[in-house]
Amino acid sequence: MLREKSMKTTLIAILGALVLEAALLGGIFLSFSNDSNDSVAAAANTGTAVKSAVSPVGTDIIADTVDKTSPAVVKIETQIKTTTRYYDPFFNDPFFREFFGSKSPYREKSNVTEGMGSGFIISEDGYILTNEHVVSGAIEINVYLTGQKKPLPAKVIGSDAELDLAVLKVDAGSKLPYLKLGNDQNIRVGEWVIAIGNPYGLDHTVTTGVISAKGRPVQVENRQYKNLLQTDASINPGNSGGPLLNLSGEVIGINTAVNASAQGIGFAIPANTVKSVLKNLIEDGKVTRPWMGVYIQTMNSELASQLGLKSSQGALLSGVMTGSPAAKAGLQQGDVILKINNQQITDASDITDFIQSKKVGDKITLLVERNGSQKTITVTLAEK
Incomplete structure (x- = not known):
């Protein structure tokens, strides 16, 4: 009797648990279904699409950023003078050559072409950054500010072809919106x-x-x-x-x-x-670079074998420019630079990067291998 009662109690507990689980599952499913239906219904009623849950960037963030920065972006128009050299076909005529003598048969023709680019204001007093190739060779530069139909004349304050950077200046007669350079x-x-x-x-x-x-x-x-x-x-x-x-x-x-x-x-x-170069461009009109005056190439096992060297470490001086800081310090073609300021050299770019990190007038110490022996040479960097 007790056993029968115990079995009934267990059965009732199991059935109760199953009913509770079904109710919970039904409730969860119903909850999901209702949320989905409500969202779709809301979208249909308001005439708007349901927003994707995986949108990577809010459109409001982009729009706000554009609203804030766009007034400092400018359009740049240039007039560029080009010269074309061509052969004058009249010089094929013997009578023409006799009449004009031994003048060059080549003629030059000048053309003015229009260029266009972009830029942005970096200070409230009208300094503008752009690419060097946008204004290279320009005889006239005009800058259009946001909301103004009449352009402002601009002049080049400084430029650098190697980095492709240029700084322009306009006089707007008032403070201008500008952008900040980040990191x-x-x-x-x-x-x-x-x-x-x-x-x-x-x-x-x-x-x-x-x-x-x-x-x-x-x-x-x-x-x-x-x-x-x-x-x-x-x-x-x-x-x-x-x-x-x-x-x-x-x-x-x-x-x-x-x-x-x-x-x-x-x-x-x-x-x-x-x-890193903006101050130089504004104050000096150019980027001042340190210079050693050598041609270098990365050492390898084939070069080391040809030169009779035991190691292929370092960079080979394939040439030294006459009158350069390197020549004045005593460096010679065929020298192998092993270290620069006690830093090991693994390829030619190590030397280039190191020199670019220094200033004109800095002294650098090179460990050089020449004819089987090593020696230390000090070079004073000059302006390139």
């Missing part, structure tokens, strides 16, 4: 960025994307860029010189290059590169 070291690959510029003359075009990579070396025509930021934000001709912004509205790069053979790949000069 590109703080931005990570995958973070969102905004590009503002004037591609194809389309004023204040905004594109967005992410940082695709950092530290990219890129060659465009005859210009070799180093350490560029890569982005998939659309950058087209006319964007050059415009800002690449983080979501806080800070400039983390200057849009400068487009890879014509690929889709969705653009490049920008890092903000830290700009900050």
